Amino acid sequence: MGYVPWTCTINLYHRTNMTGGFHYLKKRGHTWFFQRAVPKDLREKLGKEQIVETLETRDLTVAMSRRTERAAYWEAVFKSLRGSLKPTSDVDAREVYKDTLECSLSADIEARSVESVETSADEPLTEFDIQQDLLLDQAATQFGQDEQGHPLAMSPQQQAKWDGLQDYRRIKRNMPASNASKYGLTISEATDRYLSRAAQKGDAQTVRQHRTTLQRLSEFVSDKPLKTLTRSDVGRFMGILETLDPAWGKSPRDSSRTFGEIRRRYSGTGRQLSDITLNRHLGAIRALWRWATTVGEVEGDCPTEGLERKISKKTAQERTYSAFDLGEIHQLFSGHLPQNHDVVEICMVGLFSGMRLGEICALRWEDIRDDEGVAFFDVDRAKSIAGVRRVPVHSYLTWLLDRRKDAGPIWPRLAEREQDKASKAVTKAFGHFKKSKGFSSRKKVFHSFRKTFITSLAGSVAQSA
Template identity: 25%
Template sequence: MLRLVGSNYYFRRAVPLDLRPLLGRSEVSHSLKTSNKLAARQQAALLYARTGQCFQEIRRMTTEPSAKTLSAADIIHFYEQFVKDLENYHTVCIDELTLRHKAESAGQTLREAEFLHTVMRFLDVIGQHFEHTDDFLRELRQQDAVTHAVTRTRESMLREEITGLRKMVVEIKGTLPQERLPAPQADDAETRLPTPTMSPPKKQRMTSSQTISAMTQRFILNDAGKSADTLKGTRTTVDLFVEAFGDLPVTQITGTTAGDFKDLLLGLPATHGKAKKCLPIRDAVKVAREQGLKTLSGKTAKNHFSRLSALWSILVQREIVSKNPWMKWSFNTTKETDRRCWTDEELALLSKAQWGHRGISRRTYAGMVNVALYTGLRLGEICNLRCQDIENVQGVACFQIRPHLEEDWSPKSAAGIRLVPIHSQLIRAGILEFLKPDQHFLFPDLATSTNGVRGASFGQAFSKLKTKLGLPAEITFHSFRHTGSTKLRNQDASFRELWIDRVLGHEASHRSQGTMNYTSSIDVRNLQSVIEALEFPSFSMEIPDT
C-alpha cells in the first residue's frame, strides 16, 4: 500500500506470518522519494511484484533441502541488495530520460540553425534587389526634381512672354485710329461734307518692355539650360551696367555706351563687389584713381563684355536690335601673376600656421585644406559639399559633385559633375566625423554672401593668412588643385590620363563620343587608385575634434 508521509510517498507491505520469524519484521517499508502519486503507484507496483518474488524464493529456500540454511542476516542482506538494485535502476531511468531530452534539444537547435541559415541566404539574395530598387528610386527622385525645376522655369518664361505680349497688345491698340461714326444724312439741298483723311500713326517704340534688365531676364535668366555660374555672372554684369547708366532700352545702347562701360570697368578697383558694402561705381573709380589702387584685370572686363555680347547675339537674331556693340573689343588679358603649385616647404609652413578667424572654426579650416589637397576639388565645390553628397559606391566612400537644385548651385561645367573617392588619409584624419544627422552642409559654419556665393569669407580669410605667412602672390587656395594635378600627371603609374581628368573634373582632351562614353563609365576603383597616388610627406595638419 502507499502512504504519504510529509511530501514523499512510502511503500508498505505486510510480511507473511510464516516468514516473519525468518525476516524478524512484520512489514516492509521503503521511501519512494517522490510526491507524484502516479509515479509512486508505478514504483509501488514494481516493488510489490519483487517483494512477492522475494517471499516465494524465501519459502522455496526454507522448504527445499539445502546444504546451507539461510540465516536472518543473509535474508536481510539479500533484501538490502535488492533495494539498492532497484534504486540503481531508477537512477538509470532518470539518466536515460535526461539524455533523451538533451538529444531532442540538440536536434531542435540544429533545425533552428538550418532555418536561420536559409533566412540569411534569402536576405542576401533579396538585399541586392533592395539596393537596386533604392538606386532606381534615388535616380527617379533626382529626375523628378530636375523635371520639376525645368517645368517651373518654363512656366515662369511663359508668364513673362504672356505679360510682354499683353503689353504689346495694349500699346498697339493705343496707336490704332478710332473708328469714325458715319456722317448724318443731309437734306437733298445740302451737299455731303468731305470726310477728312487721317495720316497713319507713327510706330511707337516699346521701350518699357525692351530694357536691358527685361531682355536679360527674358533670354538669359529664364533659360533653364544656363548654368548657375552663367546666371550669376550675367546678373552681376547687368547690375554693374544698370548702376552706371541706368536701365536703358537695348535700342539706345550703342558702341559709345559700350566704350564708356569698358573705361569704367578698367578703372574699378580689383576688390569692388567683394566687400559687404561697396561704393557707387563712379565713386569707386574715382577713389581707385586717386589712391592708385589695383584695378580690374583685362580678363575680368572681357568676361563682362562676353556676357553682354551673348545677350546681344540673341537680340540681333530676333531683330530687336540691328547690331552687337559688344563685339570686337580688345583687352589686355596677360596674367599679372602666374599661379603655381605649393612646394613641400610651403606646405610644411602652412601645416604649422595658426588660424585666427572668429566666424570660421579651426576645424572647418583644417577640414577644407585637407580636402582641397587630397582631392583637387575647387573652393566652390568644397564650400557647397552637403552631408548627402558623401556616399558609399562599390564599397568606396566618395564625394558626389553634382548640381544643387534647392540652392541654385551647380559645378563649373558638365565635366565638373563627377564622383571623387575620398582619400584614405582624409578618412584617417576624421573627415567623416563632420557628418551629422540633422546637418545640411558638410561645413555648416561657412556663410553665404549677399551675392549668393557660399564661403566667400573663407577665401578672403585664407588669402590674409597666406600673406601673413609671407607666401608669394603666385600661391592661392586654387594652387592646391594645381598641386594635385601636377603630382598626378608626373606619376609613373599605370592609370590613364582620362582617369585624372575625370577625378579633377576636366574636359577630356579628345571629345569623341567614344571617349565621353568611356569617361562616364570609369570604374570607381580606378578613380580610387588615382586619388590614393596623392602623397604629401611634408604636410601634416590635424583636424581638431571641435
C-alpha cells in the first residue's frame, strides 16, 4: 500500500468536513435517502437521470455508513457500463490508472456538475469531487484515519485511481500528467511482450541473448517503468557489464544467479567483455526501446544514445569471419568426412545457398517448393523481414530433391532439439571437423560458407557485367 499525497487532499477534506459530509444524503420526513445523479454520459444506458433509494433509517450515523455502501455499489455499476468489468481489487494498478484517466476524460467529470446534489453551503459538487470523496472514504474505512480525518494509507489500486483523477485535472488545465510515468510497462513486462513478438520470427539466438541482457538490466534498476529508464541508468549498467569476465553466461547456472552473484563471481578476474560484446548488449536495450516506441509505451530519444563503444577497423576486421576459398573447400571435403552425415549435408546447403545455419536447421520438406519448374527454399523464419525470401535450390543440391518427402523435418535428429540448440550442436560438430582438416583460425567458421557464397555470387555478377 502507498501513502496518499496529502498536499492534494487537505483542501478537499476541509470542504467536506465544513459541509458536514452530507453529499448523497437527503432527508424526507424522518427517513434518510441516498440520492445520486447519474453521470451524463451514462444516463441513456441506465435509463434515468437520478438514483433515489431509501436508507431505511432515521439515524444519521447509520445513514452515512449505508450511504458509503450504496455509493460504492453505484460506482461499480458505472464502471461496468463504461466497459471496466473487473473488480478494482483484481485489476493491476496500471490498468486502474489508465481506466480512471480515460473514463474521466471521456465523461468530462469535472465540467459537469451533479444536479440536485449540493452541500449545506449550496456549493455544487462535480462528479470529480464525488469520486475523490468516495475514494477517500473507502481508504479511511479500510486503513483507518488520522486526527484530521485523513486516511492513513491507500491500496495500490486506490492510489492509482487517485493519481488518475489528479492527472485528469492537470490535463483539463493544459498541464502535463505528472503520474503517467509511474504506470507505464515495467522493464520486465516490456521485455516479455517484446521477446514474445521476436520469438514469432524464429530467431531463438537473438531472443536468448536479448533476454539475458534485459533481465539483468531490469534487476539492476529494480524493474522500474521502461519510460523512466534514463541514459544514466544504462550508462551505470554498462559500466558494470564492462568489468565482467567473458566467461559470464557460459555456465547454465548463470541464468539462475542474481545480478549481484554474477558481479561477485565474474568481476576482478583480469579479463573484461570486449567493446563488440558491450555494443551487442546495448543493441538489446535499443531494440526493446524501438519496439516500445512502435506500440506507444515510450517516446523520445533512446537512453542508449551516445553510449556505444567505438570499434577500430583493425578490431572489426579481426572479428570478421573470412570466406573459404576454392582450395580450402577442396581441403575440407576431400578424404575423411564426419560420421554424422547430417553435418556434411548442412554444410553443402550453406555453401550453395548462402543461408544461415539456423535457417538451414529449421528446414522442413514442405519448405522446398516449386515455381514454374524451379525448386526453391521458402525461408519464412528469418532474423528480419528482409530475411524472408525464396532461395533457388542449386544444381549441386539436387540430391535433396531426389529424396524429397511431402512433409516433416529434413534432418529429424536435429528437429528433436530446440532451434538454437540444434544450431549449437552443428556448430560444435563443424568445429571438430574443421580442426581435423587443419583449420585452426577463428575466422573460418560455419558462417564462412555464407561469405563464400556471397563472394562467389558477387564475382559472377561482376564478370557478367
